[in-house]
Amino acid sequence: QGPGGAFGPGPAIISSGQLTPVASPTNSPTTPAGTTTTTPVSTAVPSASVAPGTPVPGQGVYPPPQWWCADGAPYCPGPLLQDVQLARVFPDSKTFVDKPTLHALNDTLAAWNAIGGNVTVGAVETFVADNFKGEGLELEQVAIQGFNPTPAILNNVSDPIYRAFVSTVHSYWELLIRQTNESALCQAGAGACASSLIPLNHTIVVPGGRYRELYYWDSFWIITGLLESELYGYAWNLLQNFMDLIEVYGFLPNGGRKYYLNRSQPPVFTQMVDAYVKVTGNVTVLQRALPLLERELKWFRTNRTIEVTSPWTNKTHRVAHYNVNNSAPRPEGYVEDWTTAFGASPPLNESQRSELYAELATGAESGWDYSSRWCKQPLLNVSDNNQALRTLNIRAIVPVDLNALLAGNHQLLANLYTVYGATLESKPGNATNQTLAKRQANDTASVNPTNTTNPYGARIEHHLHMAASYKAAVLDLHWDPTKAFFYDFNTTSDARSPVYSMAGWWPLWQNITPPEVTRGNETAALGIVSGTRYLLGQYAGVPSVATLLYTGLNWDFPNAWPPHLYTTIKAFETLSRVLPNASVLANLTIPYSGVTSGQLGVNESEIQPQPATVVGNSSLSVQASRNASWPRALAIEYANRYLAAAFCSWYSTGGSLPGVLAQLPLADLNATGTYTAGTTGKMFEKFNVTDPDAAGGGGEYTVVTGFGWTNGVVLWAAAAYGRYIGPPSCPLIPILGATNSTNSTGTPGNSTSTNSTATFPQHKFYGFRVPRALRS
Numbered sequence: 001q002g003p004g005g006a007f008g009p010g011p012a013i014i015s016s017g018q019l020t021p022v023a024s025p026t027n028s029p030t031t032p033a034g035t036t037t038t039t040p041v042s043t044a045v046p047s048a049s050v051a052p053g054t055p056v057p058g059q060g061v062y063p064p065p066q067w068w069c070a071d072g073a074p075y076c077p078g079p080l081l082q083d084v085q086l087a088r089v090f091p092d093s094k095t096f097v098d099k100p101t102l103h104a105l106n107d108t109l110a111a112w113n114a115i116g117g118n119v120t121v122g123a124v125e126t127f128v129a130d131n132f133k134g135e136g137l138e139l140e141q142v143a144i145q146g147f148n149p150t151p152a153i154l155n156n157v158s159d160p161i162y163r164a165f166v167s168t169v170h171s172y173w174e175l176l177i178r179q180t181n182e183s184a185l186c187q188a189g190a191g192a193c194a195s196s197l198i199p200l201n202h203t204i205v206v207p208g209g210r211y212r213e214l215y216y217w218d219s220f221w222i223i224t225g226l227l228e229s230e231l232y233g234y235a236w237n238l239l240q241n242f243m244d245l246i247e248v249y250g251f252l253p254n255g256g257r258k259y260y261l262n263r264s265q266p267p268v269f270t271q272m273v274d275a276y277v278k279v280t281g282n283v284t285v286l287q288r289a290l291p292l293l294e295r296e297l298k299w300f301r302t303n304r305t306i307e308v309t310s311p312w313t314n315k316t317h318r319v320a321h322y323n324v325n326n327s328a329p330r331p332e333g334y335v336e337d338w339t340t341a342f343g344a345s346p347p348l349n350e351s352q353r354s355e356l357y358a359e360l361a362t363g364a365e366s367g368w369d370y371s372s373r374w375c376k377q378p379l380l381n382v383s384d385n386n387q388a389l390r391t392l393n394i395r396a397i398v399p400v401d402l403n404a405l406l407a408g409n410h411q412l413l414a415n416l417y418t419v420y421g422a423t424l425e426s427k428p429g430n431a432t433n434q435t436l437a438k439r440q441a442n443d444t445a446s447v448n449p450t451n452t453t454n455p456y457g458a459r460i461e462h463h464l465h466m467a468a469s470y471k472a473a474v475l476d477l478h479w480d481p482t483k484a485f486f487y488d489f490n491t492t493s494d495a496r497s498p499v500y501s502m503a504g505w506w507p508l509w510q511n512i513t514p515p516e517v518t519r520g521n522e523t524a525a526l527g528i529v530s531g532t533r534y535l536l537g538q539y540a541g542v543p544s545v546a547t548l549l550y551t552g553l554n555w556d557f558p559n560a561w562p563p564h565l566y567t568t569i570k571a572f573e574t575l576s577r578v579l580p581n582a583s584v585l586a587n588l589t590i591p592y593s594g595v596t597s598g599q600l601g602v603n604e605s606e607i608q609p610q611p612a613t614v615v616g617n618s619s620l621s622v623q624a625s626r627n628a629s630w631p632r633a634l635a636i637e638y639a640n641r642y643l644a645a646a647f648c649s650w651y652s653t654g655g656s657l658p659g660v661l662a663q664l665p666l667a668d669l670n671a672t673g674t675y676t677a678g679t680t681g682k683m684f685e686k687f688n689v690t691d692p693d694a695a696g697g698g699g700e701y702t703v704v705t706g707f708g709w710t711n712g713v714v715l716w717a718a719a720a721y722g723r724y725i726g727p728p729s730c731p732l733i734p735i736l737g738a739t740n741s742t743n744s745t746g747t748p749g750n751s752t753s754t755n756s757t758a759t760f761p762q763h764k765f766y767g768f769r770v771p772r773a774l775r776s
């Protein structure tokens, strides 16, 4: 990869007109186009936080031009970008690079050059105000089409509060659907304005907040939710956009901005196509998708694999790692990356800085930006993350989740060829085609490489071989039979990483079971879940905490991310399938002493405490889980915790459900420390393992709300497990259920819940609220 590498001499750019919009296949669900509604464009005004005459730091030392950014636009690393970003006229580095220029690129560059040397913060402030438009202007919100206010999944949710909540989350898609705003688009050429947006031909669904464009791996959970919401057309549109992107660039970039073109993200496109085909039975999408799925997987194989010899078996495996060719700060994280390089001691020389920038971009490619998983010394200085970030070593790590995912992708692609080949064999228009496809897509056993009648026999064989190859690597390099869990493999130390992380569930998500478990050994399987059974009892919030190390990084304790809630439950579902006769346990949770030795990578004394101020641990509140086999019970309890966290954090930021649940009084909302006056409930991008009421935190930006994958996983969890889950219970938050009864169901200091059958808001909880801000 590099100049002339992945996609030719310069960046190829999709612009309207360059790509022929793809027609909807005849039997696809309606593909919505857009009727514009109010476009939520914010125009952050540049504002200096120091005296205008203050010189911008760092002048004269700039990173080299980057291979992916040949047009000298303001979002490309160079003097303009660095001086503007280091003037810090916006609190968030992403704001500036999302602003299109007001005038032609040439005029903008001329205005910049006119400033001359010795750039001051005031000069930057004026330059940005005079030459740039609102960030995100090139995308517009569109009115949702084909919206069914009562999708079938609502019937799967027993509790009335949750049902109304899920219905509300379902309605949030409209807030996140965008289409390229043709009228605001910068055309190609020197006389045109410049914008970092990659224009797309179809509607997208954005995560929300500062993430105002398409994101690659987020879109898998977004599509999962869209399918639950019966919004098949928007799922189809996302797939078409991804296919357009593969056609133009040869791979899928991190997101829909040109500054993301030097990297990808966890490759979940095959999973998206598979999910779409399974739910809709629409296999015609495969006609275009199959060659492009091939292309994406080949890109990973060509650009992101290395050979590693196992220290245990001496076998050599070709395995994937994240690896970005980059020698400049990330444009959207410029201040942060520059500060990591320059703001900590000892000073780094130019080549050390280049290496660091490659590591930082590679961390972003992993989706886990950033985490103790990738650091040589994650706990070096927890009050200054720059110290740990300087020890990033991600390119030398063979991530367990990535390799498990690739194994699963090849398996799914073999399945999809089988399905598509079968439909070609039957007559076009045959009414049984879709039924057949749907059945086969759900039946992995249907893949038969010796099926000579399938025209794709050779491709099926190839992908089964690739799946087996990645699977063998995962079981050799990542599975630790002593600790009974899957870990990253570190090529620097030639050993497995000691960090217990949620990535370790991905092999089971992708149906890779260790040999002990495959043989039906329940004791071995209980060893795998021992750590998570302990965490379920230890913490009050969503137990799928990224890691157990409290570093202050975004993908570490206490943050629990929606994708991992999903993949962990999927892993439990795999165990449930492999062990159909698994026991019903008297106690689902266990003490630390019951955890397989060494599994969690930290001693009991190093386990972060559950703050006593958060009471009302909602674990094991689900009656159904008490009678279920343990893999199923774990899945139910995880879903319960997740729905509780999504609901409670939304409710404590002003959420209400007309006729079902009143908004909290202002005094209570203010006490939460997360409420912003005048707003309604927020859907957070991540949660806190210790507190179902709170959002996650840390990382390089303020917690984001919206939020695509959060909503997608709420809808999925509700559809799959909502029937088992009773009323929500939020620690120390009075739930103002609509009821005529004045009976209190709570006592001071306990969490509570309410039945929600009646009609008028009433305080149901006479407890007290501990302001989050006062908690340790």
Ligand SMILES: OC[C@H]1O[C@H](O[C@H]2O[C@H](CO)[C@@H](O)[C@H](O)[C@H]2O)[C@H](O)[C@@H](O)[C@@H]1O
Pocket (backbone or CB within 6 Å): 094, 207, 211, 215, 217, 218, 254, 255, 330, 332, 333, 364, 365, 367, 368, 369, 370, 554, 685
């Ligand atoms: O601006 C900082 C980084 O933001 C993104 O990463 C985070 O948000 C994404 C969107 O929800 C998510 O996909 C990713 O896992 C998060 O860590 C972006 O993807 C990064 O490239 C970017 O540097």
